Amino acid sequence: MYGTEIEVKMRELPDDLRREVLDFMEFLSMKYKGKVIKAKKFTFDWEGGLSEIGEKFTSVELQHKALEWR
Numbered sequence: 001m002y003g004t005e006i007e008v009k010m011r012e013l014p015d016d017l018r019r020e021v022l023d024f025m026e027f028l029s030m031k032y033k034g035k036v037i038k039a040k041k042f043t044f045d046w047e048g049g050l051s052e053i054g055e056k057f058t059s060v061e062l063q064h065k066a067l068e069w070r
Helices: 003-012 015-032 059-069
Strands: none
Touching: none
């Protein structure tokens, strides 16, 4: 149905954008076949991992330290 239109538009695109279009087409194909992998749910298992640092530094001191590391 849209085959000719798609071919014409694809020829007008540079190679890197053609690859992007193909990737998007593949994504849509998988999505509507029900095969899209859903992202894992975020967990807070890291919570409290740096609690010992909180006893040594204030939050402002940690912010300053983070800026130094950038």
